[in-house]
Amino acid sequence: xxxxxxxxxPYAIVFTIPLLITAxxxxxxxxxxxxxxxxxxxxxxxxxxxxxxxxKFQELWPHNVAALWLGLLAAMLVGVLFSxxxxxxxxxxxxxxxxxxxxxxxxxxxxTVFLARxxxxxxxxxxxxxxxxxxxxxxxxxxxxxxxxFTGTYDTTWLILLIVAVSTIVLYKTPFGLRLRACGEHxxxxxxxxxxxxxxxxxxxxxxxxxxxxxxAIIIVTFxxxxxxxxxxxxxxxxxxxxxxxxxxxxxxxxxxxxxxxxTVANVSQVIxxxxxxPPVILKVFPYVVTLLALIVFSKSSxxxxxxxxxxxxxxx
Amino acid sequence: xxxxxISLIAVLFGLLAGAxxxxxxxxxxxxxxxxxxxxxxxxxxxxGDTLATATPLIFTGLSVAFAFRxxxxxxxxxxxxxxxxxLASAVGLSLDLPKPLLLLVMIIAGFVGGALWAVVPGILKxxxxxxxxxxxxxxxxxxxxxxxxxxxxxxxxxxxxxxxKLLPEAATLNxxxxxxxxxxxxxxxxxxxxxxxxxVFAFIINRxxxxxELKAVGLNxxxxxxAGIAVNRSIVLSMVIAGGLAGLGGVAQYAxxxxxxxxxxxxxxxxxxxxVALLGANTPVGVLLSALFFGLLYSGRGFMNAMTExxxxxxxxxxxxxxxxxxxxxLIERLxxxxxxxxxxxxxxxxxxxxKVD
Numbered sequence: 001x002x003x004x005x006x007x008x009x010p011y012a013i014v015f016t017i018p019l020l021i022t023a024x025x026x027x028x029x030x031x032x033x034x035x036x037x038x039x040x041x042x043x044x045x046x047x048x049x050x051x052x053x054x055x056k057f058q059e060l061w062p063h064n065v066a067a068l069w070l071g072l073l074a075a076m077l078v079g080v081l082f083s084x085x086x087x088x089x090x091x092x093x094x095x096x097x098x099x100x101x102x103x104x105x106x107x108x109x110x111x112t113v114f115l116a117r118x119x120x121x122x123x124x125x126x127x128x129x130x131x132x133x134x135x136x137x138x139x140x141x142x143x144x145x146x147x148x149x150f151t152g153t154y155d156t157t158w159l160i161l162l163i164v165a166v167s168t169i170v171l172y173k174t175p176f177g178l179r180l181r182a183c184g185e186h187x188x189x190x191x192x193x194x195x196x197x198x199x200x201x202x203x204x205x206x207x208x209x210x211x212x213x214x215x216x217a218i219i220i221v222t223f224x225x226x227x228x229x230x231x232x233x234x235x236x237x238x239x240x241x242x243x244x245x246x247x248x249x250x251x252x253x254x255x256x257x258x259x260x261x262x263x264t265v266a267n268v269s270q271v272i273x274x275x276x277x278x279p280p281v282i283l284k285v286f287p288y289v290v291t292l293l294a295l296i297v298f299s300k301s302s303x304x305x306x307x308x309x310x311x312x313x314x315x316x317x
Numbered sequence: 318x319x320x321x322x323i324s325l326i327a328v329l330f331g332l333l334a335g336a337x338x339x340x341x342x343x344x345x346x347x348x349x350x351x352x353x354x355x356x357x358x359x360x361x362x363x364x365g366d367t368l369a370t371a372t373p374l375i376f377t378g379l380s381v382a383f384a385f386r387x388x389x390x391x392x393x394x395x396x397x398x399x400x401x402x403x404l405a406s407a408v409g410l411s412l413d414l415p416k417p418l419l420l421l422v423m424i425i426a427g428f429v430g431g432a433l434w435a436v437v438p439g440i441l442k443x444x445x446x447x448x449x450x451x452x453x454x455x456x457x458x459x460x461x462x463x464x465x466x467x468x469x470x471x472x473x474x475x476x477x478x479x480x481x482k483l484l485p486e487a488a489t490l491n492x493x494x495x496x497x498x499x500x501x502x503x504x505x506x507x508x509x510x511x512x513x514x515x516x517v518f519a520f521i522i523n524r525x526x527x528x529x530e531l532k533a534v535g536l537n538x539x540x541x542x543x544a545g546i547a548v549n550r551s552i553v554l555s556m557v558i559a560g561g562l563a564g565l566g567g568v569a570q571y572a573x574x575x576x577x578x579x580x581x582x583x584x585x586x587x588x589x590x591x592x593v594a595l596l597g598a599n600t601p602v603g604v605l606l607s608a609l610f611f612g613l614l615y616s617g618r619g620f621m622n623a624m625t626e627x628x629x630x631x632x633x634x635x636x637x638x639x640x641x642x643x644x645x646x647x648l649i650e651r652l653x654x655x656x657x658x659x660x661x662x663x664x665x666x667x668x669x670x671x672x673k674v675d
Contacts, residue, residue: 037450085641088645089641089644089645093645093647093648094647095644095645095646095647096644098390098450099591099595099640099643099644100641100644100645102392102588102591102640102644103637103640103641103643103644104641105588106588106592106633106636106637106640107634107637107638107640107641109633109637110630110633110634110636110637111338111630111634111637113628113630113633114338114342114628114630114631114633114634115342117628117630118342118343118628123628123630233454233458236454239451239454240451240454240455243448243451279466280466281462281463281465281466281467284462284465284466285458285459285462285463288455288456288458288459289455289459291451291455292437292441292447292452292455292456295441295445295447295448295451295452296441296445296447299445299446299447
């Protein structure tokens with residue numbers, strides 16, 4: 001059993017990271033009061049922009065890791081730009097945020113493949129090489145946790161964990177974080193205190209766009225290596241992690257790790273004898289069923305931001 | 318009426334944006350649209366294919382619209398459709414009955430399959446106030462994996478691992494007289510089933526107590542409760558009917574347009590149903606018309622792709638952009654109001670000018 005966990009854990013962490021960063025972005029958005037169901041679409045545009053930029057730069061300078069970082073940066077920028085569509089609709093036009101988010105998902109899925117097909121014919125963009133994995137020196141020698149956490153890691157993993165730590169501090173220890181959270185709980189009180197609610201909500205959605213875009217591109221540079229026009233439901237899984245994690249950074253970390261681990265177990269179960277005894281369908285539906293159960297358990301004590309999903313009307317009391 | 322105008326303007330904007338997309342990627346929008354519409358309409362066969370493509374969209378559109386009337390957002394039409402189609406296919410492959418009877422049992426099985434998949438989010442919403450968007454998405458993936466393993470285990474196809482056996486002739490909605498009338502198209506009885514569903518939908522929503530209660534819950538849950546309507550029961554019932562409609566869409570897709578069920582894919586019609594319902598303003602006739610329009614885009618895109626270099630995803634892009642404009646309809650309303658004001662102020666300016674001449 002233990003050897004199985006040690007075998008699986010590095011892969012589970014790799015799978016967790018894009019979920020984690022996307023869910024963390026959604027945390028900023030929902031804490032500011034905007035429900036962002038367009039995460040899936042934002043991840044897709046991030047994956048597309050990342051793959052495209054990396055593909056172009058790898059033609060120029062083969063084997064240069066800078067191309068990958070530029071791709072991640074481009075993915076964040078495009079994610080922000082795309083999230084503005086959602087921000088504009090739900091903040092300025094008071095549109096239904098779920099419908100607007102659904103539109104984002106549809107537009108992203110269609111236009112990226114349309115553009116990719118214009119370039120490659122098949123609609124897939126393959127990058128020549130992604131980040132390489134390495135064992136962290138010294139740390140991977142630590143008994144027990146060294147093998148679990150510090151072997152076969154990517155640079156992006158450490159980057160995202162750093163972002164999570166910084167985000168937690170920003171959200172809970174800075175004036176900006178306090179204002180952002182106020183806009184999601186009591187926007188009218190926030191406005192009375194002199195906070196520009198619309199601006200804060202724009203910030204929340206744009207951070208969400210940047211992080212989701214980054215998450216989509218990380219899929220490309222780590223385990224996928226190719227843009228195929230979808231992120232196979234990871235964006236929705238990130239949304240579920242946000243609720244599962246009860247809108248808190250540490251909760252999200254735990255929820256995404258759970259999803260990452262459960263999905264990896266399901267994916268590798270056929271090649272690991274101790275797992276092959278379970279019917280694969282049980283392992284595959286396990287994370288989704290657990291989410292449903294968790295939603296029931298949390299339903300009484302939900303910590304959802306109170307004003308999330310409601311358009312802000314300054315004149316309404 | 319007002320929402321009809323908004324939908325038409327949204328369609329117009331969507332088509333314009335599609336033209337821009339084609340032009341930016343170096344194609345001619347005029348030839349593109351010409352081939353797109355020709356591909357959907359130029360022969361009886363193509364018209365039949367367009368109608369058949371629209372059929373599952375009518376069902377999923379009705380499904381989303383029905384839930385929406387009760388204030389529920391059914392994102393799970395894809396999973397409900399898949400499960401309904403799977404149950405119907407299972408019946409069609411297992412039972413040996415005369416065609417009319419078998420089709421009837423399959424249709425019931427399809428409805429039950431979809432309803433079963435929607436009743437879970439319905440109960441979770443009614444009893445535990447779990448948001449239906451998240452729970453229906455989870456149900457989508459559970460349906461995806463259930464079918465993914467059930468099809469190869471019980472109904473494996475003869476040639477491919479990734480699809481089920483072909484349905485026998487008695488178990489498909491295809492009938493010779495329809496395909497002959499439309500020059501060999503794959504149009505089938507599903508279309509008639511869809512039209513019946515549209516009529517039943519309209520009847521329930523507009524003419525029955527149940528429909529009135531469901532709408533009341535959708536408009537204001539609390540006042541409906543205060544008026545003595547069983548809100549929780551209405552929510553579950555609404556989801557059951559919505560899921561059943563999506564399940565029928567699965568029957569139309571997998572036992573009509575196709576003759577077997579494929580694994581490893583969530584039917585895109587489930588998500589397009591959201592678009593259909595939105596564009597159709599959640600009314601039965603609106604859903605019918607927008608499903609036909611989207612069916613036209615989808616069925617014409619193959620021909621367009623064969624005749625030009627434009628990728629077929631242009632159809633999906635146009636639909637997605639239409640939905641964004643439908644979601645931001647307030648923008649269109651402002652535009653219309655501004656145009657009317659300009660018109661009337663122009664007219665009054667003119668009439669006052671005329672008066673001066675007098």
